[in-house]
Amino acid sequence: MSQLIYQFKQAWAGLSKKPGFVSTVVITMGTTLGALLCIVTLAYLLLLKPLPYPEQDNLYKVEHAIGDKSGETNAKAFTYPGLIHLYKNQDVFKQAALVHYGEDVLTSLPNQPTVNTGYITPEWFNLLDTSMVLGRRFELTEALETNNPVAILSYKVWSEEYASDPNILSKKIDFSGISYNVVGVTSKNFVEPQIARTGRLTGVWFPWDYNLDSRMKDRWSNISGALNFVGKLKDGITAIQAEQIITPLVNDTWKEKVSGIAFFAGWNINMELHSFQTVILGDSENTVYLLLAGVFGLVIIACANIANLFMSRTAEQQRQLAIFAALGAKKSHLFKAIFAETSLLMFLSVGLSLIISSFGFYVLQQNLSEILPRVSELSINGITFGVAVFFALVFALLFAGLSRKMINYRALNSLLQSSGKGTGIQVSKRIRQMLIVSQVAIATVLVFANISLFKEAVETITEPTGFSVQNMSELSLSVSAPQMPPMEEVIPVMTELRKKLTELPQVKSVSIAGSPLRGYGLWALTSVKDNVNFTPRSKGVDNIYFDMIGQDLIEGDLFTEADIKDRNRVMIVNDVFAKRLNPEGSALGMQISPGGPENFTIIGVVKGIKMPGSTEIPIRVYTPSNLGSTVMTLNLVENQTISREQVVSVLQQVSGLYAVFGLEDLVQSQKRMLFTQYTTATTTVVLAIITLFLAGVGLYGILSYGTQMRRFELGTRMAIGAKKKHLVGMIIKDNASVIVLGVLLSLVILLGLYISYSTELAAYLGLQLLPMFIFTVLSIAALSLFACYWPLRQYVNHPAIHSLRGSD
Structure with missing residues (x-):
């Protein structure tokens, strides 16, 4: 030595x-x-490192794959009643939980921050063996259909928004006009499984009953990507066996419930199990x-x-x-x-x-x-x-x-x-x-x-996208009440708000439409001409939207003020969809059925736009937006900005029933998409x-x-x-x-x-x-x-x- x-x-x-x-x-x-x-x-x-959850090899996320009559998977998202049916009747998981992801405004705080929310059944925290720094997990008193207004805060929200208040369990928090009693705070070392999106962390957890999609409890034809089912398989049952057991359980019931809807003829549901390891790591x-x-x-x-x-x-x-x-x-x-x-x-x-x-x-x-x-x-x-x-x-x-x-x-x-x-x-x-x-x-x-x-x-x-978001911001509002007011009450409020926003010196115009970067829904449509089904991405827009973002009109006309005011049954499609509808000619004048009594008539074709970072241009349709829309796009004067505080001030002059859910610079949003x-x-x-x-x-x-x-x-x-x-x-x-x-x-x-x-x-x-x-x-x-x-x-x-x- x-x-x-x-x-x-x-x-x-x-x-x-x-x-x-x-x-x-x-x-x-x-x-x-x-x-x-x-x-x-x-x-x-x-x-190599195992996930920090007990029996992680048995934890699975279940996907609800909907296939059309050609056998091609059309979407992977649950219907609300189908999810509840699976939760109540399955017998392959020894523990199963429902999870709904969203966002909401914490209105009981002066700064009214927007936080990520999660709506769960009590099994969620038990599956993950979540430890609490204060209080408790959800219990049977917060199970499905109990409607008990309680909440659990994440450690981050508790420390950042409430300064680690030791008396937080004696306080209430307000979301969408409902006051929730705080019953727990997750520990600092709790690792939330990011099964919805990498990087997404939930700030506040609520019982399942308070999720917004619960309004679709009887709509077997509607799907939502916010709905999730997770569970821990029983011993001796493999993922393949579980898929074979629960697929007919869900598929047979769904087909029975939509049998009267011609659009879904020949469609099927296939249930897929993916391990937590696969879902999280991608x-x-x-x-x-x-x-x-x-x-x-x-x-x-x-x-x-x-x-x-x-x-x-x-x-x-x-x-x-x-x-x-x-x-x-x-x-x-x-x-x-x-x-x-x-x-x-x-x-x-x-x-x-x-x-x-x-x-x-x-x-x-x-x-x-x-x-x-x-x-x-x-x-x-x-x-x-x-x-x-x-x-x-x-x-x-x-x-x-x-x-x-x-x-x-x-x-x-x-x-x-x-x-x-x-x-x-x-x-x-x-x-x-x-x-x-x-x-x-x-x-x-x-x-x-x-x-x-x-x-x-x-x-x-640097690839051209076909539109511009320079000097634009998206404003979205939430309602500080358990239920949305009737549309006849919302429209005058939103009209007055748009008018006052336009009067601000830094605002050039306000469009009754969300950002072109997101906010597209999936819509089941049928071409009346040949009875072919399509599921394009859809968005409601007004008469100034396309000119505002610089999306070119190829043929036909844009919406008029009358189209927006009267909610006329007219439609604008992108050139990709127009080619699908009529490969040899024009799509103008074609009738598109949404499954109801009244069809839409195509009056215009616009150039397709490509999302930043995407490689394809999907088929898209645009319809007249609702005058009561709580989402709008602000076109600002060059080199000008608008703050959340300014918008809140204008909003409070109009109505105290609404809160600013989000105000986002679209240039920054575009950069995030290209991160x-x-x-x-x-x-x-x-x-x-x-x-x-x-x-x-x-x-x-x-x-x-x-x-x-x-x-x-x-x-x-x-x-x-x-x-x-x-x-x-x-x-x-x-x-x-x-x-x-x-x-x-x-x-x-x-x-x-x-x-x-x-x-x-x-x-x-x-x-x-x-x-x-x-x-x-x-x-x-x-x-x-x-x-x-x-x-x-x-x-x-x-x-x-x-x-x-x-x-x-």
């Missing part, structure tokens, strides 16, 4: 004299290892593998660079090592001395890497919580620390081993006898060439991959720059060392008349073949990846990426030329005598 302590003391004493070397190694390895730890911890969380596995590939590429480049630094360090220590050898040190003793240095540096790097990985966790949680599942659970844990120690030991042994291989033990004695003249330790030409080839190949693959992803992300961001693309573009640029930087440092170090080994040759050539350009050309020529070999190796790697994952990569690789690859090769070539020239200039820019004397 004393010998080991002595070696570490000696290693520290030696390293303290080389602060530049120490800082370079620690920063390079600490940063790289930090990125590695961050991604490895994420990979463990998503690929396709994140592919993302994790891509992240791992990228970070391991950076690790390899960093290791090559640090290996070169250690080789140079070993060359500098040749006289000290020669003294050790002369005093009887064996090869193993020399290895231990070098290992002491590499260990110290690697464990210093571990400290830095843990700090960087913690920062990485924070960045992921703040920016990618809606893209990557379970990121809220990221933290430094035993896996993180264990991986850090493992890689530190591996790298310490690796760098010590490489340095040890450089040592010619026999040459050390002759070096001491010759008073240190010449070079006793050298990195062989073959090793230097291998390092150059690996640097160039890895850098080329990583830079090409990042540039390709960057190109795809930018193309998606993945913006993140990809930013990340790939950063990774490409880091890769080029690391490759540049590595190539410079290797070529600088090689040039240093040839300084006497360079001095001799200059002494006999060699020109500067000849020497530069000679060095470039000597290294060109190795650089080309690295590029060829990168091609082999890319081809291997394409062959191995042709299905997954087919959409990303093609001839259109050839310019990207050429640009990548030219970038690496320019970097290599710089790395060849820059270390050479210290010799060719001085008289030959400097190189012959070994002076700089």
